[in-house]
Amino acid sequence: MRQTSSVLYIAVDALIPIRGKCAPRFDEFTAALDQAGIPAVWLTSRSRLQFDDPRRKHGHIHPFIAEDGCGIYLPEGYFHLRPESAVSRSRTAATRRLGRFTCVPVAVSLPAASDALETLSEDTGVPVVNLRSLSPRELVQNTNLPQREAELARQRDFDAVFFFAGVGEQDVQRFLAEGRKRKLQFRRHGMLWSISIGASVNLCIRGLSRLYDRALRYHARTVGIPFCERTILLEDGKSEQSSPDYPDTTKAHRLILQEADIWDQLLDTLTA
Numbered sequence: 001m002r003q004t005s006s007v008l009y010i011a012v013d014a015l016i017p018i019r020g021k022c023a024p025r026f027d028e029f030t031a032a033l034d035q036a037g038i039p040a041v042w043l044t045s046r047s048r049l050q051f052d053d054p055r056r057k058h059g060h061i062h063p064f065i066a067e068d069g070c071g072i073y074l075p076e077g078y079f080h081l082r083p084e085s086a087v088s089r090s091r092t093a094a095t096r097r098l099g100r101f102t103c104v105p106v107a108v109s110l111p112a113a114s115d116a117l118e119t120l121s122e123d124t125g126v127p128v129v130n131l132r133s134l135s136p137r138e139l140v141q142n143t144n145l146p147q148r149e150a151e152l153a154r155q156r157d158f159d160a161v162f163f164f165a166g167v168g169e170q171d172v173q174r175f176l177a178e179g180r181k182r183k184l185q186f187r188r189h190g191m192l193w194s195i196s197i198g199a200s201v202n203l204c205i206r207g208l209s210r211l212y213d214r215a216l217r218y219h220a221r222t223v224g225i226p227f228c229e230r231t232i233l234l235e236d237g238k239s240e241q242s243s244p245d246y247p248d249t250t251k252a253h254r255l256i257l258q259e260a261d262i263w264d265q266l267l268d269t270l271t272a
Contacts, residue, residue, distance in 0.1 A: 002037040003037065003216065004037045004038055004039060004216070004220055005038075005220060005221060006038055006220055006221045006222070006223050007038070007039050007041060007209065007212050007220050007221070007222055007223070008033065008038055008039065008040045008041065008223050008224050009041045009043060009065075009205055009222060009223070009224030010040055010041070010042060010043065010224055011042075011043045011044070012042045012043065012044060012054075013044050013045055013046065016054050016058065018046075018050070018145065018149065019145070019149075022058070025263050026058075026263065027058060028263060029263035029266065029267065030058060030059070030060070031059075032263070032267050033267070036267070039062045039063075039212070040060070040062055041062055041063050041064060041065065041205075041208060041224075042055075042060060042062070042064040042065070043064070043065045043069075043201065044064065044065070044066055044067075045066075045067065045068045045187060045189055045194065046066060046067070046153075047066060047067055047152065047153070047155060047156045047157060048066050048073055048098060048099060048101065048103075048157055049099075049152045049155050050149075050152045050153060051064060051066060052099075061075060062075070062078070063075065063078060063208060065201065065204045065205070065208070066157075067107070067156060067157065067158050067159045067194070067196065067199065068159065068185075068187045068194060068196065068199055068201070069106060069107070069199040069200050069201035069202075069203070069204050070105070070106060070107035070157065070158035070159055070196050070198075070199045071103050071104060071105045071106055071107065071157060071158055071204070072103065072104040072106070072204050072207060072208050073098070073101040073102075073103050074101055074102040074103070074104070074211075075100070075101060076100055076101070076102070079211055079214075079215045080215075096109075098157060103157070104204075104207060104208075105158070106198060106199060106200055106203050106204055106207070107158040107159065107185075107196045107197055107198040107199040107200075108158070108196075108197040108198050109157060109158055110156060110157065110158060110159075110160065112197050113158065113159050113160040113184075113195050113196050113197055114130060114132065114160040116179075116182070116184055116195065116197060117130060117160050117162055117195050118130075120175065120178060120179050120182065120184070121175075123178070124171075124174060124175050124178050126164070126167055126171045126172070126174065126175040127164070127165040127166070127167065128162045128163065128164055128165060128175075129142075129162055129163055129164075129165050130160055130161070130162045131143070131153065131154035131160075131161045131162060131163075131192075132154050132160070134154075136150075136151070139151065139153075139154065142163065142191075143192070158196055158199065159187075159194040159195060159196035159199065160194065160195050160196075161192055161193070161194050162192070162193055162194070162195065163191055163192050163193065164193070179195065183197070183198075184196070184197060185197070185198075185199045205222065205224075209222050223269075
């Protein structure tokens with residue numbers, strides 16, 4: 001691994017959408033990061049299988065955090081270290097081999113989330129539909145994705161993706177409140193939701209940062225989303241869904257995504 005002063009953690013779902021083009025000049029920015037020797041850890045709500053094509057297309061060779069903080073995925077031979085100690089001391093999690101990656105799990109693996117979703121629905125009387133229960137045709141209709149992409153969207157390692165079946169906002173909030181009492185995590189993505197047990201972007205970043213420190217034999221500054229030592233917020237002028245996993249960002253260094261030289265500004269910030 002090359003010597004570096006920083007490790008960048010960057011949420012990429014808005015920059016690399018499932019359908020359509022990626023943000024202008026984003027590929028140039030990632031190439032500049034590689035040239036500067038700055039690893040970029042991508043964070044996504046998508047699954048490992050969904051993320052395969054974007055990583056290949058954009059030449060991403062570094063670890064990534066998937067399913068909204070459910071697990072860390074390490075490319076084969078990336079660290080040449082045993083990552084078992086990367087997770088929080090309060091948790092015990094053995095690494096798993098998933099596809100071409102070594103996974104450091106933070107959340108509880110499926111089917112735990114699916115079982116918790118079913119139990120919560122029964123206990124609250126709020127009907128939900130798990131994507132895994134849909135026929136291929138129903139899956140395409142409810143995700144608005146082509147069949148292959150829709151199928152990948154429901155193949156998860158940790159969280160379960162679902163939607164509410166014709167209920168009002170009051171019932172939705174009652175369902176979420178009861179779920180949070182049971183220590184369940186929820187994320188909203190348009191009309192779809194995900195449910196997980198133990199997911200934490202915070203723990204993923206802390207664990208991966210320790211792995212970088214061990215591999216480099218010194219501490220590389222973490223830059224990116226909250227929980228990092230230096231926070232940069234890329235704003236697009238749209239309101240974001242609040243989440244208990246993301247604290248206040250009032251002290252973040254803010255950059256406007258639509259500005260023509262946004263990636264130059266960000267690179268200058270990283271290398272300053």
